[in-house]
Amino acid sequence: MFDRRLITHFDWPLLLLVVLTALIGIFNLYSATSSGSSLAFPVYLKQIYWLGGGILLAAIVSVIDYRHLQHLGFILYALTLLLLVAVLLVGKTSMGATRWLDLGVFNLQPSEIMKIVIIIALACYFARQDTLAAYSLSDLWLPFLLLGLPALLIMKQPDLGTALIVLFIGFTMILFAGIRKGTLAALAVLAAGGAGGGWFLLHDYQKQRIMTFLAPERDPLGSGYHIIQSKIAVGSGGFFGKGFMQGTQSQLSFLPERHTDFAFSVFAEEWGFCGSLLLLCLYLLIVIWGIYVARNAADLFGTFLAFGVSAMLFWHIVINLGMVIGLLPVVGVPLPLFSYGGTSMITTMLGAGLLLNVSMRRFTF
Amino acid sequence: MALNTGWSGSPALKKRFIIASLAALTIFVLLFLRLWYLQIIQTDTYQALSEKNRTRYIPIAAPRGPIVDRDGHMLVDSRPAFRIAALRQEVEDPEKLLARLSELLDLDLATLQQRWAAGRRFPRYRPVPLADDVSRRALEQVMEHSFELPGILTEVRPVRFYPYGKSAAHLFGYLGEITEKELRTAPYQIYRGGDFVGKNGLEKAIEPYLNGIPGERRVEVDVKGKKLRILKTQEPIPGNRVTLTINRDLQLATEAAFGDQAGAAVALDVHTGEVLAMVSNPGYDPSLFARGITGKEWVELLQNHLDPLQNRALKGQYPPGSIFKIVTALAALENGQTTAHTKVNCQGQLTVGNRSFRCWKKGGHGITNLKKALKESCDVWFYEVSQQVGIDRIAAMARRLGLGAPTGLGLAGERKGLIPDQQWKQQKFNDRWYRGETLIASIGQGYILTTPLQLATMMATVANGGNVLRPHLVKRIEDMAGNVQLEPKPQIMQQAHLDQAQLDTLRQGLKAVVNEPHGTAWMSRIKELPFAGKTGTSQVVHQRTRRKQDVEIPYRLRDHALFTAYAPASNPEIAVAVVVEHGSHGSSAAAPIARIMFESYFKLPPPASIASEGE
Incomplete structure (x- = not known):
């Protein structure tokens, strides 16, 4: 089973891109948390361990042929869906949201697993169809069901950011699979109507975030604070930035959540437009590389798998960056490889592992 | 696996990859443009905001x-x-914090x-x-x-x-x-x-x-x-x-002289109008305000019936009583029909129309001239002459001497007192002025009201020969480097236009009040320093029907004691006015305070016991 060619075809550039970005992220976390509380176990160090674990995980995932997943896809999906139901029933509540299952050793966040599992499940479905013909609405009821169930469950937790990510990943994959023009138009109308109706399903704090995004100055010390301070941090960075560990917005703690969701703001403040541009290019390269992996996959399952992972990375990056530079409302979406957090690192590295997996088997039939 | 082969070269799929890649690129370009906008175009704005953030x-x-x-x-x-x-x-947690504090x-x-x-x-x-x-x-x-x-x-x-x-x-x-x-x-x-x-x-x-x-x-x-x-x-x-302009020693001596008595005293330099001392009793502790007065302390001050927050020297309005005889005397002399030698036989009362007006001395003063009328404060003499002068001339003289208007000291809340005349009565009560009211006014009772500051200003005018000076408190204001910012010059508010001979006549009477036996302030005289003054007693209860001993009269109803004086009697330097609320008699309550003030001002040795000599 194990082929020497797998090593020769190993996608080193992709791994390099991912690790390089993560290292810059850790470098940035060191600065972002240097002025905070003096923990015995600093945040950047934890992130190094998470990265180490993540690389190991990616390696393990890449070794096992992704094609085995084609048989497991729906089972994995069903199990994860069960976990999501369990969260709603016996989940651990923290800060007003019920997102975790307390497994004693650690807290499991099934919604994060769902990000990967929905990719596998949809890839399974479309690979089985084995067609490149455009789908009509009647062909798509199952993918929409696969997508809708977890999205609703996650919304209920409530976790708007993750629910949106799951939906965006799914829609991107469905679009990629191909939809008839008439069906697409109908869907667009439906989505618009759904968005209108969805407004009433949103929690007050979620509505507040959207209102705040539209006019952050309405409440500069309350909910608009994050956006305003983040824009100040990014904008005041200028062309060359304020220098490593010299960002007043982050070092003096004006910037909230600077080691998690707003980590990019710290980087943009301290490294300026030059740094931001470099990072933007790295992320674009990763996404394009992912699409390239999908393009060259050995089979349709691999293509959908790699494309789905690329979509996942893409939406995380775009939503997070859009949010910290004031283009999108504040929804709690971390920046892959950059924001501190084990969960995000594991999900990202699982995805990277899948990409590597598909990539190294591109010539294997 | 064979099923999955053969599609990778498909043009349809290729097209989708190109579209997907272009879409991703486009959105990244959008992000790029936004960063360009924030970090290049708008950077000055955000740098200013960031600076404002971090500095206080x-x-x-x-x-x-x-x-x-x-x-x-x-x-x-x-x-x-x-x-x-x-x-x-x-x-x-403010609740917890405040509770702990x-x-x-x-x-x-x-x-x-x-x-x-x-x-x-x-x-x-x-x-x-x-x-x-x-x-x-x-x-x-x-x-x-x-x-x-x-x-x-x-x-x-x-x-x-x-x-x-x-x-x-x-x-x-x-x-x-x-x-x-x-x-x-x-x-x-x-x-x-x-x-x-x-x-x-x-x-x-x-x-x-x-x-x-x-x-x-x-x-x-x-x-x-x-x-x-x-x-x-x-x-x-x-x-x-x-x-x-305050003289610390004089201020402290005056305050000490008041003791527990309520009232006010003012001392002025008769040539400049400088306020040498200004006392209002009872006072309050200003350090309460410096450290932040508590609600309870504030209410206590407000509810105190003696009103310790009020500066009586310029806000207290009192009927001047016999002190007003200075005004009546000057008005009568100027009117011409009265001279220093005009004699009136005081029999303890005077009947005008169907009303009788009492002199304070039940038995009367007998034959009385101006000097004696001032010295012994005979009411009947003034009743008589005032009828010829009339209220309007008396009122005009009062105003010329600075009464009936604020002195212009410059402290907020100064009252202007009240000098009534016929027109005022008509406007205020829509009634004519009665002759009897002139009699009452001539001895400083009735409607007339004056502040201690006005009385001191009037006395300074009498002492300096007719200049109504604006009393002032600030001698000099300079910055820490010693540059003078403000140095008020003496300011004459108005001229009283007094005839020198008539003024001398008045001043002889005022000197006699203190320095001759039977003078109402004889007990308060200073041997080394003859001074001139006038006592006054202003009625708190209007109808003086009572004939009780003062000790039996409740404090609230006792008369106010007033005294105004200048010293030395010749070449005066300082004028004072003293009001002791409910002090009964000007001679016994107010004049001794003035004496202490003069002793302090002229740095005289403690008084030999004059009081034992009796009246």
């Missing part, structure tokens, strides 16, 4: 200008006081809560003052327990310090936190909420001179407003040094 301007209060007496003795100074304040943005410092919880609530109108980073002028021990308590008191900080600020305690409290006035209404008015535009400003007295009158220019410290702070380092310090400029 902390005002450093300027010490108020010191107030000294005419010889440079410190009367009002500034000293550092410790204030406990809370930084709202660091306080998580109240417990630690033994402060009233309700007051703390009230001040905390009042701080809501400040910006979040601005400390809310909770307790002012706390003791050093309290400060230590706070520092010791700082970990239990998150958000609590201590500040040092200058507060007023009064070396002579309650002395001249009314003159200085007190400071209070600026009100929102004041903040909106023009003179206070440079002030900020929480500043202290003069609320009355001199502190208010010369506020712009006393108030210094606050300094400023520019500090770098973190998001919690915690000071990290000082970037720049601008030292405050203290207020100007104010030299008063």
